[in-house]
Amino acid sequence: MGAFTYTDLIALDLGRLSSAVTDWETMVGNLATLQTTARDGLLKKSEAARWQGVNATVTRDFVRKAAKEFGDLHKEAQSIHAVLADAHAELSQIQKRARALTDEARKGDPDRVPEPDHGLLVTDAKNGTVKVIEAVCEVTGTSQRTKDRMQWYADTLTGLVAHAAEIDAAVTRALRKSHGGDPHNAGHATYTSLDEDQLPRALKLAALGEDANGGQRAELRRLWGSLSPEARAELWAARKDDLLAAGLLSPTVKRIAPDKGSGRHGAEEPTFTEFMTKDKMRMLASGSDWQGMNDASRHMQHYLENTGTPLDLPVDKMLHDDSGLRVHTDEAIRGKQDAWREQALEEFRRNGGRPVAIPVETGNSDYSFPPGTQDNWFYAVGSTRTNVTGVVTVVPGAGGEPRVGLDYQVNAWDRYNWDEGKGVTIGPLGIPDGQPSRLHTTGLAQEFDMQGSSSVKHYDLGSAASNDDPLPAPDDPGREGTRQDPGRERTKR
Numbered sequence: 001m002g003a004f005t006y007t008d009l010i011a012l013d014l015g016r017l018s019s020a021v022t023d024w025e026t027m028v029g030n031l032a033t034l035q036t037t038a039r040d041g042l043l044k045k046s047e048a049a050r051w052q053g054v055n056a057t058v059t060r061d062f063v064r065k066a067a068k069e070f071g072d073l074h075k076e077a078q079s080i081h082a083v084l085a086d087a088h089a090e091l092s093q094i095q096k097r098a099r100a101l102t103d104e105a106r107k108g109d110p111d112r113v114p115e116p117d118h119g120l121l122v123t124d125a126k127n128g129t130v131k132v133i134e135a136v137c138e139v140t141g142t143s144q145r146t147k148d149r150m151q152w153y154a155d156t157l158t159g160l161v162a163h164a165a166e167i168d169a170a171v172t173r174a175l176r177k178s179h180g181g182d183p184h185n186a187g188h189a190t191y192t193s194l195d196e197d198q199l200p201r202a203l204k205l206a207a208l209g210e211d212a213n214g215g216q217r218a219e220l221r222r223l224w225g226s227l228s229p230e231a232r233a234e235l236w237a238a239r240k241d242d243l244l245a246a247g248l249l250s251p252t253v254k255r256i257a258p259d260k261g262s263g264r265h266g267a268e269e270p271t272f273t274e275f276m277t278k279d280k281m282r283m284l285a286s287g288s289d290w291q292g293m294n295d296a297s298r299h300m301q302h303y304l305e306n307t308g309t310p311l312d313l314p315v316d317k318m319l320h321d322d323s324g325l326r327v328h329t330d331e332a333i334r335g336k337q338d339a340w341r342e343q344a345l346e347e348f349r350r351n352g353g354r355p356v357a358i359p360v361e362t363g364n365s366d367y368s369f370p371p372g373t374q375d376n377w378f379y380a381v382g383s384t385r386t387n388v389t390g391v392v393t394v395v396p397g398a399g400g401e402p403r404v405g406l407d408y409q410v411n412a413w414d415r416y417n418w419d420e421g422k423g424v425t426i427g428p429l430g431i432p433d434g435q436p437s438r439l440h441t442t443g444l445a446q447e448f449d450m451q452g453s454s455s456v457k458h459y460d461l462g463s464a465a466s467n468d469d470p471l472p473a474p475d476d477p478g479r480e481g482t483r484q485d486p487g488r489e490r491t492k493r
């Protein structure tokens with residue numbers, strides 16, 4: 001049998017699985033009745049009967065074994081029902097998400113300003129992966145924003161296909177262990193949910209920490225999403241630092257270029273003007289360093305290095321430097337913290353007061369650094385997309401009062417580019433409108449992606465009532481070095 005595919009996921013008939021869940025639920029009830037009848041009726045009478053001899057001994061032994069078998073069959077049916085119900089719930093959510101994303105990609109956003117997001121086509125690729133292409137090709141070529149959209153949809157849908165295949169494999173393992181392979185002997189491994197299969201795998205992957213590769217990190221995030229709140233709490237308590245090192249809090253929202261960019265890299269031949277512009281921008285980068293705008297200098301220099309490789313954003317430093325970004329982040333958390341708290345407490349109560357953990361994430365929001373007061377970040381980034389990801393935990397406190405906590409990080413991402421018609425002036429040196437972007441289209445410089453995350457902070461969401469204390473301050477970024485400082489942030493290679 002070939003790999004589970006995107007088409008398989010979209011077309012999967014979950015109605016049959018739903019019917020199986022219902023049938024096994026009925027079976028559990030019927031076997032519970034038989035178990036009670038055998039135990040409280042047949043077995044009691046057999047044990048209480050006043051008869052002796054070989055027949056009595058054989059009959060009593062047979063009745064005992066029969067009563068035990070009914071009990072084992074009941075446990076086996078409960079186990080099968082539990083894993084099938086879990087699988088149906090998981091697969092229904094995954095399929096619904098895949099269908100919604102497919103529709104979203106196909107429709108695009110024709111009303112988007114300043115330019116629309118055209119529709120995309122979603123198809124199967126090799127080995128269970130997904131391919132996303134343009135529905136209509138533009139004469140000017142594929143913009144960076146469209147490339148990012150295609151990649152995000154392809155990666156996200158491929159992840160959903162992989163998740164569905166992993167659920168199927170987990171159910172298969174659980175059913176085999178529950179049944180035991182012997183139709184004449186019930187009573188083997190028992191499951192209350194798929195947690196018993198998935199949690200050991202999650203613990204094993206989490207133990208890899210920062211050494212986990214990309215595929216292992218992706219699988220760990222999928223397992224984290226599948227686990228029950230109680231199992232998540234167990235994993236979080238056992239492997240919190242390793243989970244963070246493995247990138248568990250990476251954002252899931254779209255991280256794509258905010259605009260189409262300057263155009264295709266190296267599409268035109270450079271002229272003397274472009275070579276002169278590059279020399280001026282080198283001087284601007286050096287001058288920015290001397291003026292203390294180290295990040296603006298670093299980003300401009302990386303643009304001129306013409307590699308196009310991604311660059312880390314030092315989000316702690318961004319938060320430390322700019323009070324506006326701190327307020328922006330605080331408002332994002334304050335707008336969600338009550339809902340997150342109530343959701344976690346509801347799971348805590350449903351779980352009988354045992355520890356629970358739930359993943360949380362805010363939406364994608366834009367923030368623009370103000371020129372004049374934040375020239376370093378204005379020229380280094382301009383506007384950035386941000387969000388907050390985290391984990392809300394609830395544990396029993398003193399006297400049984402629940403203690404609710406939030407561990408969170410701030411994420412930021414952007415694309416370093418120069419819009420058509422945009423120039424730059426720093427101090428006495430200026431470059432005319434339109435010239436910086438020409439360096440990209442003539443192949444003398446290259447746009448690049450920037451992204452990063454802050455340190456993880458803990459915030460007490462309160463016990464009897466919500467907490468209104470200030471959120472934790474960002475980490476002190478320490479020394480700021482120059483472009484030549486070997487201790488600075490370096491480009492990811």
